[in-house]
Amino acid sequence: MQQKKVTIHAPATVANLVCGFDVLGMCIDAPFDVMEVELINTPEVIIKNTDSYHLPTAPHLNAAGAPLLELMLSFNKPIGFKITSNKNIKPGSGLGSSAASAAGAVVAANYLLGNPFSKNDLVRFAMAGEKVATGIKHADNVAPCIYGGVTVIRSIFPLDVINIDAPPLYVTVVHPQIEIKTADARQILRKEVLLKDAIKQWGNIAGLVAGFMKKDVNLIANSLEDVIIEPIRSILIPRFDDIKQACKNAGALGGGIAGSGPSIFMLSETKAIADTVAQVMQHTYTEIGLPHFTYVSQINNEGVKIIQS
């Protein structure tokens, strides 16, 4: 008998990775969403939220629902899905909340159907969720969420995702409880950049990709520099420069804004350093009375995980 229901973990992701705006993304272990997906016989998507985020339940307006509608169009039999979603990744955190919903839904659905679709197909479907949530089809969260590890989105049309197996670095994330809309974070960027800055940026992204592939932590540390986006976007994040410097002083390799913020991420070589980095972050935001969450985990080379079936 065909399996009808599955429970999955859909992890958070960090887009941009400092020097790879709109191109790089990384999957991390925590936080993650838990989602139950059930195959049903009627050609519809039913969404039930068990969290308190009041996300829309109409499938074409939902980050998990829209990708499933795309997937259903590409499948040659009439099928439907019922989703029960319990989100831990807060929408608007910069940690790929909508991507986790989108990627989790399509990976689960594909599993229930006997995996007829490739990972690239799933990324394509999942981008429909990003379109619903952010207004733009982008893959720098959904691709690492589906592939795991670090991904390069060389191109969206046609889709070209390059998967890089990253070293098992630790990731500390702080999510200050302020809201930055992705659309706003995009709008404050300049449409033109200096050629000399662009050259510096592509030197760094080339260095970061080589650093991950060679598992060279010094090269990774040196390449985590952004002269184009961070100087503008960091203005929206309280105490950004102080936190970044203090985390590096505490031993972090480097880091920056997660996606369009407001979360900040830092990479470290050991759990002990990553824990200290979390304390540094907590200290700074406690000092100014800004509520926040921190997460310490590792780069996740697996992506969305089937945990119960």
Next chain:
Amino acid sequence: MQQKKVTIHAPATVANLVCGFDVLGMCIDAPFDVMEVELINTPEVIIKNTDSYHLPTAPHLNAAGAPLLELMLSFNKPIGFKITSNKNIKPGSGLGSSAASAAGAVVAANYLLGNPFSKNDLVRFAMAGEKVATGIKHADNVAPCIYGGVTVIRSIFPLDVINIDAPPLYVTVVHPQIEIKTADARQILRKEVLLKDAIKQWGNIAGLVAGFMKKDVNLIANSLEDVIIEPIRSILIPRFDDIKQACKNAGALGGGIAGSGPSIFMLSETKAIADTVAQVMQHTYTEIGLPHFTYVSQINNEGVKIIQS
């Protein structure tokens, strides 16, 4: 007895590699310069040219001499060198002619001194030759000439060279006999670029680096795209677009302007394709009566080579 004299091959290099302006460089087997370097007891550099290029022989004005003066300053004993240079890489070809002189001289000198300097030191010395020849200290030719293979120059100050072992692809080069001054080729570039173009470019450089490291020829082919520099500089090279398209039609993976031109390079998977690509290039330039040279060789993973000692 200490060895006093050595003969070396200093190979041509292709800077930029299409999507890596000022950051990527690649060493190739042909053409190459032959240089004889002799250790002498007087603290001076004596230069003798046996070719017909009439390059300056005053050491501080010579691309091989200036780096040796730098090297001598860093060595703790009074030494000198006599160079006899026979250049095959024509100055102004875009194939790293000055870099071959600079890199060849310092690698040979280091060998004669018992290798007291690191490759990074040698790149630093050799950049003095680029300063003499082009007015700017840049490393995207001297670094691949010294390291071999493909190099990423993540940063010049401080110098950060990343060496990538590239797959043994074939390289076809055509050098049309027109002159493009590096300074002119630089001046026609815009100082600002569109952010969306820069993003495309850093997606491609990330893809190209990953492609070389994964030895994935499709990824290399797809990443060899330049939306920023090539559309401007290619105007200076007769029939550039036609040649590029015809070479791809003949099976080349891709390619573009070598350095600041006028040479054009193309990568291919086999010698047979690389030879056909050379014929395509010859055909186009013969058709319009433009004298030219072609070279078919391979990516050179060794760099400057001691051939007789």
